[in-house]
């Protein structure tokens with residue numbers, strides 16, 4: 001007998017959570033349960049997430065920087081609904097998908113410099129994989145250089161350019177010929193480039209998961225000069241920093257650097273439909289698609305699909321019309337200034353840094369003995385535990401969703417949608433100040449945290 005399936009699945013039902021646990025990822029459910037963050041959301045708009053119990057959570061995580069335009073922006077929804085109503089060729093594979101042309105032109109114009117062609121895919125990792133193929137084709141070399149602390153994605157090629165054993169373990173062997181260099185170190189870069197083995201240098205202009213690490217003012221421009229000298233292409237992974245997150249369309253625009261390739265994804269399609277874009281120079285494009293018979297030598301079934309392209313165009317409309325880049329610049333600076341002011345003097349706060357609406361609070365081990373003992377006990381359980389407890393406190397005590405950086409567990413990432421209001425930023429500042437105060441003065445903070453840590457070991 002065929003079981004009847006309800007036509008509308010209620011997202012918040014407990015049976016759908018069980019189904020997820022039974023058939024998708026039970027460990028993720030266990031982790032959310034442990035952190036007491038297994039909350040069901042029924043409506044998401046702008047910066048606000050409404051839970052099934054009617055509470056409002058402020059989103060300062062933006063789905064890992066997917067929601068620059070805010071959750072479910074009405075213009076993007078309207079445009080997608082219109083596209084669906086047209087019943088046009090969403091994925092035909094035998095025609096010219098003209099919306100891809102419109103979006104490609106708009107992205108290349110905004111990016112500027114040498115970037116004049118776009119290849120569309122579905123994820124940041126796919127964009128990075130494509131860039132690996134493009135730099136190899138364009139240079140005839142195999143080697144790939146990447147920076148310590150980088151996050152480029154979890155497919156095998158992208159993962160081969162991430163040094164952290166946490167991500168790599170069990171999945172090897174990685175691609176041959178990848179070499180890690182320290183971020184911001186031009187000497188290390190040049191000594192590798194000199195071998196002329198490298199097809200591409202892959203860098204995030206601002207390392208997001210690496211701990212919101214900013215480049216030295218001249219680093220990217222000098223890296224470009226060195227790459228040109230030794231025949232290596234410069235690839236900027238702007239998956240997280242692009243689309244005005246750092247205040248300009250590309251973070252590269254802050255540094256006057258002109259890369260050969262830029263990878264965009266995440267916020268490109270409004271946080272609703274997957275989409276990535278690899279923007280490249282004509283020279284790079286022509287090295288891959290160099291004849292009629294190679295016109296589809298690198299492609300992807302969902303590339304250029306009309307829904308993603310429409311979402312991309314609508315997202316650009318929103319970002320431009322609402323001037324969200326200049327807003328991110330202005331409010332981001334204000335946020336960091338206010339945080340520096342409020343968190344000054346707390347010994348565990350090492351630095352507050354960022355650009356545009358991408359900021360981080362870096363914590364450090366305390367010196368006071370009682371705090372140090374608690375902190376070390378805690379760190380012994382797991383390196384990420386301290387940061388997770390900060391995330392948990394912000395969530396439970398203040399209704400704010402955040403994350404710690406994926407490759408630097410001592411940095412709390414602050415990345416709300418760019419439509420965030422000043423009063424929502426003030427709410428965050430008050431909340432962060434209260435959590436930081438508590439960790440410096442309350443033994444209960446540490447005893448509760450240690451209990452959590454012990455439970456984590458036992459499950």
Ligand SMILES: Cc1ncc(COP(=O)(O)O)c(C=O)c1O
Pocket residue numbers: 064122123124125126128151152153154204208209237238239240241265266
């Ligand atoms: C800088 C950067 N590059 C690439 C990726 C991979 O993107 P995706 O998860 O869409 O494959 C990420 C994901 O967080 C990222 O932050």
